[in-house]
Amino acid sequence: MSHTSTAATGVRQAQKLKTRQALLDEALTLLEEQSLSSLGLREVTRAVGVAPTAFYRHFRDTADLGVALVEEALGSLHGTIGTALADEGDAVVRIDRTVGLIADLVRTHPAHVRFIARERHGGVQPVREAIGTQLRLFAQEVAAAFARQPESRGWSEEDLLMLAGLYVDHMVMAASALLEAEGDGEHARDVARRQLRLVSLGRQHWLD
Amino acid sequence: MSHTSTAATGVRQAQKLKTRQALLDEALTLLEEQSLSSLGLREVTRAVGVAPTAFYRHFRDTADLGVALVEEALGSLHGTIGTALADEGDAVVRIDRTVGLIADLVRTHPAHVRFIARERHGGVQPVREAIGTQLRLFAQEVAAAFARQPESRGWSEEDLLMLAGLYVDHMVMAASALLEAEGDGEHARDVARRQLRLVSLGRQHWLD
DNA sequence: CCATTCAGTAAACAACCGTTCTCCGGCGAA
DNA sequence: TTCGCCGGAGAACGGTTGTTTACTGAATGG
Numbered sequence: 523m524s525h526t527s528t529a530a531t532g533v534r535q536a537q538k539l540k541t542r543q544a545l546l547d548e549a550l551t552l553l554e555e556q557s558l559s560s561l562g563l564r565e566v567t568r569a570v571g572v573a574p575t576a577f578y579r580h581f582r583d584t585a586d587l588g589v590a591l592v593e594e595a596l597g598s599l600h601g602t603i604g605t606a607l608a609d610e611g612d613a614v615v616r617i618d619r620t621v622g623l624i625a626d627l628v629r630t631h632p633a634h635v636r637f638i639a640r641e642r643h644g645g646v647q648p649v650r651e652a653i654g655t656q657l658r659l660f661a662q663e664v665a666a667a668f669a670r671q672p673e674s675r676g677w678s679e680e681d682l683l684m685l686a687g688l689y690v691d692h693m694v695m696a697a698s699a700l701l702e703a704e705g706d707g708e709h710a711r712d713v714a715r716r717q718l719r720l721v722s723l724g725r726q727h728w729l730d
Numbered sequence: 731m732s733h734t735s736t737a738a739t740g741v742r743q744a745q746k747l748k749t750r751q752a753l754l755d756e757a758l759t760l761l762e763e764q765s766l767s768s769l770g771l772r773e774v775t776r777a778v779g780v781a782p783t784a785f786y787r788h789f790r791d792t793a794d795l796g797v798a799l800v801e802e803a804l805g806s807l808h809g810t811i812g813t814a815l816a817d818e819g820d821a822v823v824r825i826d827r828t829v830g831l832i833a834d835l836v837r838t839h840p841a842h843v844r845f846i847a848r849e850r851h852g853g854v855q856p857v858r859e860a861i862g863t864q865l866r867l868f869a870q871e872v873a874a875a876f877a878r879q880p881e882s883r884g885w886s887e888e889d890l891l892m893l894a895g896l897y898v899d900h901m902v903m904a905a906s907a908l909l910e911a912e913g914d915g916e917h918a919r920d921v922a923r924r925q926l927r928l929v930s931l932g933r934q935h936w937l938d
Numbered sequence: 939c940c941a942t943t944c945a946g947t948a949a950a951c952a953a954c955c956g957t958t959c960t961c962c963g964g965c966g967a968a
Numbered sequence: 969t970t971c972g973c974c975g976g977a978g979a980a981c982g983g984t985t986g987t988t989t990a991c992t993g994a995a996t997g998g
Contacts, residue, residue, distance in 0.1 A: 532966095533964095533965065533966090534964090534965055534966075534973090534974080534975080537965095537975075538974090538975065541975080541976085553853075555853065556767045556853040557765040557766075557767045557768065557852055557853035558765075559764045559765045559767070559768040560765065560767040560768030560853065562954085562955065562956085563955080563956065563957095564954075564955065564956075565955095572976075572977090573976060573977050573978070574955095574956080574957090574977095575957085575958090575959095575976070575977070575978085576975070576976050576977080578957085579974085579975055579976070580975095583956085636851075639851045640851045640852060640853065642851075643844075643847045643848045643850075643851075643906055644765055644848060644852070645761075645763065645764040645765035645768065645848065654910075681924070684921050684924050684925060684928075685928065687921065687925070688900075688925050688928065688929075691899075691900070691903050692896075692899070695899050698851055702862075713892050713895065716889065716892050717892060717895070717896050720892075720893065720896065720929065720932040720933065720936060721896075721928065721929065721932055722932070723931070723932035723935045723936060723938075724928040724929055724930070724931035724932030724933075724935075725928065725932075726935070727931045727932075727934070727935055728928060728931060730931075740995095741994095741995065741996095742943090742944080742945080742994090742995050742996070745945075745995095746944090746945065749945080749946085770984080770985065770986085771985080771986065771987095772984075772985065772986080773984095773985095780946070780947095781946060781947050781948075782985095782986080782987090783946075783947070783948085783987085783988090784945070784946050784947080786987085787944085787945055787946070788945095791986090
């Protein structure tokens, strides 16, 4: 009874992953009120309730932890965007769906969103690069989704990437604006929708 | 010979302003490789070559210094944008002029640009708010400049602000992209131009 | 000329930091 | 059952941090 599918239970490894996750969680909480470059190793372990030296069993330093946080925040998001932009619905419906997706993300994972917006231009180089790589990958996915739409007939690949970059940038901007907005952020959502609609209009008349 | 115009020489106050400026300059240099929330008071005074306690003669803490840096970076920029967007030239010329203005700003004041992009969503609340206020003010100026253009006939004030926000956001984005770009950043400038051109196209067809 | 203001100095404070080294004790495999 | 592995604990290190208190000496204004 110890060969469920791929690997054994691993009581040892399970506990290790549990502490690692606790470190990531507490770090993310602490990062709501400061930047990564000022986050202390001891600060995190104290919040978890573990010895400072235990930190080294999981991460080299706080920058390394930051890179892991980037993957946690953006890694599990890759299919989602294509789904919102793909097939069914006209332009307006797709935009509403996209903004709704962003609003959901902000509501369910506010700390992750704040972390990405904050560290995208932050003071820790490896984390900046990790976020840049992930967002560039997102832009490529968005461009691929655009390429499958009939509105993109005649578009060069360069222009598609340019448009996708515009989209990704403003999705991050809209998410950050929704974070700062008090209340339900209805006005912020409305502004984001109109901005995307304006971009969509520009897209329709690009080939003139 | 001591009544030139408004105030006396002020050897005393002149020296004070000189050290204050040195503190701001060295802080800005140190902030190229870290965020404000990790910038230490002693770190700055050491770089200037002054006692740590002298810091308190000019700023309450590093956050206060950060707010002063915001004003230094964005305060002396208010007329410039309206000039680039105003009167003469068609849409394409205005866009080229705007991107050129951003490129000049990045070339002449790279540290200021980096600071604004980094701390806009950074971990220090008063600085975040100061940047937010300044950028909102910029958006209002841009909206006012747009309102003076014939293309804006029939636009609501809300929509003008929405468009101006889109512009300001992407000017910051373009500036940051130019910073990260190696070489002369010709590709980054080209992308910024095409993105603004697409937004401009959407603007022309907004009232349909 | 003399009293006052005040930018900058010097020393000391407790608190905190990242990192190293040594040790413990339970899990995992033979 | 035995033995090696390894996640975590504990203590100690040299160094840095923000802040306070008391002091100096030159520019200032009557």
